[in-house]
Amino acid sequence: MSRRLVPPSAERRPDRPGPGPVPPSVLRSLDLAVLRRIESLIPGEHLTLQVGGGTELAMIRPYRPGDDVRHIDWNVTARMREPHVRVHVGERALTAWLLLDVSASMTFGTADRRKADVAEGVALAIGHVATRRGNRLGVVTAGAGTQRVLRPRQGRLGLLGLLGELRTEPEADGAGATSLGAALRRMAGASRQRGLIVIVSDFRGPPDWEEPLRALRARHGVLAVEVRDPRELELPSVGDLWVVDPETGQQLVVNTSRRRVRRRFAEAARAERDQVTAALRRSGSDHLVLSTQGDWLRDLAGYLRRAHVLRRGTAPSPSTVGAGAPRPAEEAAS
Numbered sequence: 001m002s003r004r005l006v007p008p009s010a011e012r013r014p015d016r017p018g019p020g021p022v023p024p025s026v027l028r029s030l031d032l033a034v035l036r037r038i039e040s041l042i043p044g045e046h047l048t049l050q051v052g053g054g055t056e057l058a059m060i061r062p063y064r065p066g067d068d069v070r071h072i073d074w075n076v077t078a079r080m081r082e083p084h085v086r087v088h089v090g091e092r093a094l095t096a097w098l099l100l101d102v103s104a105s106m107t108f109g110t111a112d113r114r115k116a117d118v119a120e121g122v123a124l125a126i127g128h129v130a131t132r133r134g135n136r137l138g139v140v141t142a143g144a145g146t147q148r149v150l151r152p153r154q155g156r157l158g159l160l161g162l163l164g165e166l167r168t169e170p171e172a173d174g175a176g177a178t179s180l181g182a183a184l185r186r187m188a189g190a191s192r193q194r195g196l197i198v199i200v201s202d203f204r205g206p207p208d209w210e211e212p213l214r215a216l217r218a219r220h221g222v223l224a225v226e227v228r229d230p231r232e233l234e235l236p237s238v239g240d241l242w243v244v245d246p247e248t249g250q251q252l253v254v255n256t257s258r259r260r261v262r263r264r265f266a267e268a269a270r271a272e273r274d275q276v277t278a279a280l281r282r283s284g285s286d287h288l289v290l291s292t293q294g295d296w297l298r299d300l301a302g303y304l305r306r307a308h309v310l311r312r313g314t315a316p317s318p319s320t321v322g323a324g325a326p327r328p329a330e331e332a333a334s
Contacts (some may be wrong), residue, residue: 016286017113019121022297030174033195059087095152095193096130096136097220100165101201102143103178104246110231111293118227119200120166125300126198127162131155137166138190138289142183142201144247149190177247181208197222199285203276214283222285225300226276229292233269244248 060076063083076084100123106116130137137158139150180201187197197220203209216222235241235256242331244251255261281288286304290296 017039017117018122019113019117022121022124039321051321052109060084061087063248094130094135095195096126096135097138097140097152097187097191097195097197098130098162099140099142099180099183099187099197099199099201100124100179101180101199101204102168103163105178105202105204106227108232109229109292111291113231113291113292115202115227115229118290118292119225120201122198122200122225122227122290122300123162123166125297127159131158132245137162140187141165141168142178142180142182144178147183147186150227151187151190173181178205179208181210181212182207184212184216188212191216191220194219196220198225199223200225200227202227207275207279210283211286212277217284223288224280224284224285225288225290227292228273228278233273234266237262246299257307 013178060073061070065277067085071085071087073084073086100119102116106119107114109115111116112245123254127137131154134154136152136154138152139148139162141148148165150165153156153161180203184199191197195215199213199222203224205224212220213224235254239255239257241254241256242251243254254265275289288300290299
């Protein structure tokens with residue numbers, strides 16, 4: 001008797017609250033929205049030209065020995081007085097890839113949850129939809145340490161692989177800078193069949209990802225989900241504050257009592273995020289911003305439901321989003 005594979009349950013603590021409830025009813029409502037979004041993202045049709053088992057009729061032809069008798073069209077058979085079978089256009093199973101940022105910067109969070117918790121919820125929601133109807137899901141993790149590539153698998157196996165990766169905590173502080181571009185190039189080498197790419201990251205670290213992302217977008221539909229924290233865009237007035245880059249360990253002390261420092265930090269942080277938005281737009285990717293504050297699931301569902309009427313390549317205006325990395329702090333303190 002085979003044992004049922006179940007990934008270890010995630011540890012939930014006040015400092016690791018998780019994504020919050022993701023009701024099955026919401027996942028079912030996301031299903032149609034995601035499929036519509038896929039149709040608008042992926043270049044070309046989602047149907048192959050070969051004939052096979054599908055829902056769209058290709059032709060009706062005379063019966064041949066070996067044909068499946070379940071495909072006999074009895075109305076045509078009665079009219080023609082000869083057995084005829086229905087031949088359908090073969091449907092291609094969708095292959096979706098999820099690039100999950102597991103770098104140390106994803107552990108940051110000052111609102112309802114950490115960025116890693118929001119990323120986990122998004123991955124779970126996309127994963128449930130992407131493994132239905134025979135579709136396949138592959139997972140690539142991006143971090144400073146060993147990076148994983150899970151080949152696409154169907155149904156429960158694909159979802160189990162994703163859940164196993166989600167149970168792994170992001171890297172510890174000081175692990176080093178993450179090359180998102182290197183992870184995208186690995187994904188490009190593995191994703192030979194045209195499909196959907198979903199990137200869940202805070203897009204911090206070396207800006208080496210635009211060109212590989214542009215190359216992926218030439219063949220695949222790409223949805224970039226950027227996760228932010230409110231404290232990443234503005235500093236509170238709390239006196240001297242040590243700001244630490246979680247990936248490199250670099251530290252900087254900032255006097256947040258000075259209004260000029262807080263203003264310069266906010267300007268630098270906003271300019272940095274604007275550069276990310278512009279680069280994603282240039283690559284042709286769809287861009288969704290989610291925050292650690294508020295209901296990320298409602299924002300994700302709302303975006304997917306209305307995105308099919310938006311012009312491809314436009315980015316929704318972020319409302320409650322932010323930043324706290326040392327680069328804007330360095331500009332503010334100088």
